Amino acid sequence: MTKNTPRELFEKGFIREDQFSKIDVITSGKVVSVFYELQTLLYLGVLLFTTGVGILIYMNIGSLGHLISIFALILLSIGCFYYAFKKGVPYSNDSVKPVTPYFDYVVLLGALVFVSVAGYLQFQFGILNENLELVTLITSVFFFYIAYRFDHLGVLSLAITALASFWSVSISPQKWYSGTFFETANLHQVAIIFGLSVAAIALVLEMKRIKMHFTFTYLNFCSLLFFAGAITGLFIGAWWFVYLLLIYGGCVFAYLMAMKRKSFLFLLYAFICAYIGTTYLLEKTILRDAIEIWFLYSIFSCGGFIYFIIKFKNYFKQK
Amino acid sequence: MKHAYNEVNLHNLAVIKESKRWCSQGLIEDTQLKNIEQEYRCEFYHPNIIIRILLFVATLFALSGVTGFFALLFGNGGEKVLPLACLIYGVVSFAILDRILISRHRHYKSGVAEALLYHACAFSIIGLSWMADFNTYVVLTSCLIVFAYTAFRYLDLLTTIAAIGSFAGLLFYTCYEAGSIFQQVIPFVFIFCFGAVYVITRKLKAQTNLQVWFLNMMIVEVTSLLLVYAAGNYLVVRELSINLMNLQLEDGQDIPFAFLFYSLTIIIPVACLYIGIKRKDILALRVSLVAIAFSVFTFKYYYGFGHPEITLTVAGALLFGIALLLFNYLKTMRGGFTRENHLAEKWANLNLQAFVISQTLGGNQPGAGSQIETGGGGKFGGGGSTDSF
Numbered sequence: 001m002t003k004n005t006p007r008e009l010f011e012k013g014f015i016r017e018d019q020f021s022k023i024d025v026i027t028s029g030k031v032v033s034v035f036y037e038l039q040t041l042l043y044l045g046v047l048l049f050t051t052g053v054g055i056l057i058y059m060n061i062g063s064l065g066h067l068i069s070i071f072a073l074i075l076l077s078i079g080c081f082y083y084a085f086k087k088g089v090p091y092s093n094d095s096v097k098p099v100t101p102y103f104d105y106v107v108l109l110g111a112l113v114f115v116s117v118a119g120y121l122q123f124q125f126g127i128l129n130e131n132l133e134l135v136t137l138i139t140s141v142f143f144f145y146i147a148y149r150f151d152h153l154g155v156l157s158l159a160i161t162a163l164a165s166f167w168s169v170s171i172s173p174q175k176w177y178s179g180t181f182f183e184t185a186n187l188h189q190v191a192i193i194f195g196l197s198v199a200a201i202a203l204v205l206e207m208k209r210i211k212m213h214f215t216f217t218y219l220n221f222c223s224l225l226f227f228a229g230a231i232t233g234l235f236i237g238a239w240w241f242v243y244l245l246l247i248y249g250g251c252v253f254a255y256l257m258a259m260k261r262k263s264f265l266f267l268l269y270a271f272i273c274a275y276i277g278t279t280y281l282l283e284k285t286i287l288r289d290a291i292e293i294w295f296l297y298s299i300f301s302c303g304g305f306i307y308f309i310i311k312f313k314n315y316f317k318q319k
Numbered sequence: 320m321k322h323a324y325n326e327v328n329l330h331n332l333a334v335i336k337e338s339k340r341w342c343s344q345g346l347i348e349d350t351q352l353k354n355i356e357q358e359y360r361c362e363f364y365h366p367n368i369i370i371r372i373l374l375f376v377a378t379l380f381a382l383s384g385v386t387g388f389f390a391l392l393f394g395n396g397g398e399k400v401l402p403l404a405c406l407i408y409g410v411v412s413f414a415i416l417d418r419i420l421i422s423r424h425r426h427y428k429s430g431v432a433e434a435l436l437y438h439a440c441a442f443s444i445i446g447l448s449w450m451a452d453f454n455t456y457v458v459l460t461s462c463l464i465v466f467a468y469t470a471f472r473y474l475d476l477l478t479t480i481a482a483i484g485s486f487a488g489l490l491f492y493t494c495y496e497a498g499s500i501f502q503q504v505i506p507f508v509f510i511f512c513f514g515a516v517y518v519i520t521r522k523l524k525a526q527t528n529l530q531v532w533f534l535n536m537m538i539v540e541v542t543s544l545l546l547v548y549a550a551g552n553y554l555v556v557r558e559l560s561i562n563l564m565n566l567q568l569e570d571g572q573d574i575p576f577a578f579l580f581y582s583l584t585i586i587i588p589v590a591c592l593y594i595g596i597k598r599k600d601i602l603a604l605r606v607s608l609v610a611i612a613f614s615v616f617t618f619k620y621y622y623g624f625g626h627p628e629i630t631l632t633v634a635g636a637l638l639f640g641i642a643l644l645l646f647n648y649l650k651t652m653r654g655g656f657t658r659e660n661h662l663a664e665k666w667a668n669l670n671l672q673a674f675v676i677s678q679t680l681g682g683n684q685p686g687a688g689s690q691i692e693t694g695g696g697g698k699f700g701g702g703g704s705t706d707s708f
Binding site: 004005008009012014015019022023026027029030031032033034035036037038039041042043044045046047048049050051052053055056059100101102105108109112153154155156157158160161216217220264265267268271272291292294295296297298299301302303305306309310313 | 333334337338341346347351354355358364366367368369370372373374376377378380381383384385387388391431527599601604605608627628629630631632633634635636637638639640641642643645646649652655656657658659660661662669670672673674675676677679680
């Protein structure tokens with residue numbers, strides 16, 4: 001189907017000849033792009049290398065080879081940033097197109113190696129021995145700088161995670177199911193406050209038109225944290241009603257964001273969290289025990305929801 | 320028998336989707352896209368991926384409620400009634416999907432349709448298998464029939480993989496039960512059968528009247544290639560022989576035809592790579608990359624020299640270096656290959672990439688527990704990479 005589409009559209013006069021000749025070489029497979037394959041290789045390269053290095057620098061401490069390798073890593077990091085500053089375009093408030101397809105990964109590698117080495121040096125010389133959390137904060141600030149300077153979404157999300165872990169909150173779905181999402185009590189409150197404040201900052205930055213394409217990443221992390229915190233609070237405490245109100249508030253906010261940005265991910269969050277909250281409320285108040293009622297509930301609530309989405313399908317259409 | 324959808328709508332949807340990709344890449348203009356959308360009207364209900372997920376989950380919940388009710392009604396039916404009830408429930412679900420959802424309401428992969436489809440598959444298979452007291456042959460055969468049917472009729476991709484998987488299972492089980500010599504030749508049977516599947520699928524893919532199933536055939540192609548590779552891989556053969564066929568290996572002993580499997584472990588990925596480059600076949604190329612990685616792992620597994628951290632570092636540096644060199648090499652187009660990104664893949668969303676990076680690369684921050692996190696990150700990274708292949 002795909003192969004003949006360009007010709008069909010060309011013959012019907014929907015695309016011009018120059019466009020047709022450009023598109024046809026791609027869809028017919030005469031020209032093959034290996035962009036994503038090479039990007040994946042770069043990503044895996046960075047992943048394996050930094051993981052290996054992360055372990056390596058804490059082994060054989062003190063030996064000569066060890067010192068040489070630390071030195072090599074410092075050089076590597078400097079090399080990456082030299083390249084980035086030399087080739088990269090100056091800072092801009094808008095989104096910046098990378099100069100080469102591998103530019104982003106060179107920056108990423110440089111940043112990660114730099115942080116590993118810096119962490120090691122502080123470990124070795126005990127500069128900040130008193131408060132280790134400060135290291136995370138500095139890491140986060142460094143990542144934020146790199147993210148804004150080189151317009152790097154990946155490093156930005158690393159910065160947000162580091163900042164969250166400074167407040168001992170971990171943003172990681174992997175920890176969801178192992179049940180250690182919030183390792184200590186009351187951390188869910190921290191998560192909620194963190195989510196709210198960072199979201200507020202992100203929105204202010206957006207209003208000032210600074211890196212507006214970063215807002216999605218901020219809001220995504222914030223809503224994950226906020227909802228995770230609020231739902232945890234809902235399930236554990238006597239204050240569940242307060243958390244329920246928080247969840248509803250968050251859902252309204254996420255819904256507005258979804259509509260404003262035409263981003264359906266927030267809609268997904270809003271619906272799922274509202275559903276969890278409402279179900280919990282019903283369970284606490286009117287629905288008890290009888291299993292038949294729960295079957296009815298799942299049929300009618302979900303059925304009604306499906307009907308609603310399909311009925312208003314034009315409303316939920318992507319632009 | 321043919322697929323369940325309206326041919327014209329299917330064609331129009333494909334044209335619109337394709338044009339949207341060109342438009343997002345700047346190959347055509349917005350006004351042109353608008354005109355195309357005007358001309359190629361599509362009546363399908365086919366929402367975007369997030370709404371699909373949402374509808375899928377909601378439908379599963381609702382269906383579980385329905386199933387619960389039926390379970391309450393027929394729960395005491397006993398061994399005689401229940402299998403039949405399951406089968407009927409499954410078939411009725413298929414009928415509702417086909418006649419009401421798809422024919423009347425024009426759902427096309429809408430989330431609701433998929434949920435009902437898998438639901439129908441599951442109950443049909445359970446019903447059929449239960450009638451035969453879960454005899455392995457019957458289970459595998461009914462899986463194969465039901466999955467192949469749904470893959471064919473509803474163009475579903477997940478059941479396509481499931482169908483291939485049940486075919487492989489059936490093949491394996493038949494040879495395994497036949498005993499002695501047949502057990503020995505399982506790898507060769509697999510290589511032969513799935514090699515044939517691969518060649519036939521490639522032929523079929525070129526035919527214009529089968530283009531509706533293009534994605535399904537693509538999946539069959541990739542899975543059969545991977546299965547051919549797995550059947551020849553030394554690690555897979557050795558571990559399966561030891562675990563399933565009770566092969567006892569003393570020190571210094573090796574599996575039968577060990578040398579052959581060692582060579583296949585090397586030859587198949589290289590052959591794939593060669594085919595991929597020669598024919599400009601991106602699928603074979605991607606499979607070969609996965610296969611090469613697994614071959615390296617195979618040799619490392621039996622001839623490891625310890626020091627996983629050095630292996631990781633060196634492998635990472637090599638990968639990064641090779642990718643950089645290739646990027647520079649393909650600055651100008653060579654042999655039809657280019658480094659430029661022509662058409663954005665659906666999954667290649669920058670925000671998604673950022674999320675994967677934050678989940679996998681964050682482990683190197685100094686502080687407590689960084690090593691443990693790194694391990695977890697590695698696993699997740701594997702998942703991230705398979706996404707892209």
